[in-house]
Amino acid sequence: MEKVNIVTQAQPWVDRFPLTGRYTYGVAGERFFRELKENGRFFGTRCTACDVVYVPPRLYCLRCFAPLEEWVEVPSTGTVHTFTVVHQDLDEAPLPTPEVIAFVQIDGCDGGLVHRLGEVAPEDVYIGMSVEAVLKPTAERQGGLTDIAYFRPTLR
Amino acid sequence: MTMEQWVYPSVYVKEDDFREGRVLYTTWQPRLFYAWDRGTAIGRFLAELKQGRIVGRRCRRCRRVVVPPRMFCEHCFRPNDEWVPLADTGTVITFSRCYITWDMRRLEHPQIPAVIAIDGASPGVGFLHHLGEVDPEAVHIGMKVKAVWKPADQREGAITDILYFKPMTE
């Protein structure tokens, strides 16, 4: 077999996959993002049998498979369950400012959202930190995760 | 008791529902750019195309000559043995007249993709290409065809160094 030692001598075949996805949010997701967009509120679904509140809401309970029909409003506050500080973009170029990405567990729920943290220096973020959602103005909200601008430390 | 009750009535949305804001959605275009290695067999095949030649590989055990070339015989499951120069002529073993593009736009003049069994390879063995310089309605299975090459200085070592195959005139 020919061995190519110098990368520039390799002759790759270059192409791309022309894929564009358009995703519906589903039966449960439609209602979740509709509430977020139009009323700035967070909702979850509750499974009474398993004593679980799903956020984002689900149509069914993954534990017991029951359909979930009980919708409950949940707070837009939560706790940093874990986080990372990102210093590079997808092409490994340095970001002008590092970004904090956190898994925010919504208060009183069994789930949460992965989102950006804002109005906080990366070195001040810690696991267990209380945070709250900062929503975009109503007119700018389009029905999607980015209707939440970011989470920030809860003002006390 | 029939199966009717075990069919879940899923929710049907129409294209208008997106346009008119009745259904929320998000879109995404993944950045799927790739640089694939050509490999030993196809690397050589493409290099030969650039020179205006078609080559295949022979397995001495089963005596098959295959194109596109590979470095092993999938029947005998052993390395195959040698490069074989093939002709740039062949026989149409099947074809279509295609009136749509990959993204479903309508074509006025059809493309004519065909599988061409290459002369010098084993019977029925060939590759996919286009037919050209031919009345689409006159194409038939068994038709003898010959490669039409790009000018030598425009070839780049690609399957498209052959522009298409055209009918051979006897």
Place this chain on the structure above:
Amino acid sequence: MGMRRVAIVGAGMTKFVRRALETGPELAWEAASRALASCDLRLSDIDGVVLGTAPDAFDAVHMKGEYLSDGAGAWRKPYIRTYVGGGTGVFSVIQGWYHVASGVFDTCLVVCEEKMSSHIPHPQGAFITIFDHILERPLGPNLLWIFAMEMNAYMNRYGLRKEDIAYVAVKNKRNAADHPAAMLGVRDITIKDVLDSPVLAWPVQRMDVSPIADGAVAVVLAADHVARRVTDKPVWIEGVGWNVDTTYWTNRDLSYPTYLEEAARMAYRMAGIKEPRKEIHVVEPYDPFDYKELHHLEGLLLADRGKAPEDAATGRFDRDNENHPDWLPSSPSGGLLGVGNPIAAAGLMKVAEIFWQLRGEAGDRQIPGNPKRGLAQAWGDLMQIGTVVILGV
């Protein structure tokens, strides 16, 4: 062989639609929860889960197995996603079968899902990724090319008439009019309608092709001792077979699916079937295109080579033509052409149809004469894989 008997004890599905609001996991749950309800089992009764779905690109979701797992009921259970191209829907049952036959599980939930509508403007953007990236994609192919060329090779080999092939589209779309999950059932369609539909890639016309769809289907498998406890009408998996031909599809004769014959012979052997044309009472061959149903009936040895179109024209494969001397109802569900083609889910729909037919639960589609044995088959990849399941009561 020291294997346990395995039965299908329940089945459920979603309606097939062009575009569902549901996410993939929601569709999977809708089908899976109906399948469990149909046999009065709960998720906690299930030992393991098999999920079948097409390439990730088709739903525009990567890691589809994991993405769909919650909806398929796999939370904290042994779980595997399986994939053999278009053959996946039937193969998923085979995978579930060997989980149970081997003694690893007593029960197995098998779920297939597809949400083809996620692609814009059209799933073709995903379909073309199946072509070789160096030697074929630079030619600007679309998915129809290969099927058009296979159909042409088949027609040319035997001198077949387009109208005899079109009869399959008519039959299946009519059959689908009685399927509650169907997206394209049409009771009054004619051969002329098919022959007059726009040419896409000759010889393939619009109505020769099944419509892309969103949907999910699920079945519940159980070992002998569990099956008898769960239902008084277990439908036994009597034979399975699968086989793949070379990926160098331009190096072989496309007019006959030899790989499918191999898969069928494997399944017939296991089921102890010597004369398939007598011993199979109802068949669901894979029909993404009308010619494929005929091609497959030949590969399954249920029709002579090149003769299936002629047989179809005599009404041999009609659902209610029991006076035909060689009657073999084919695609009583309406098939992919009529019910719709959410790839893996469509294959599993065929297995579910045989299940319902053998239990006498197919409603308006029920074929007369208490069928005792049926066969479901799927096909895919680069026109190279055959998957076969034989069911019996």
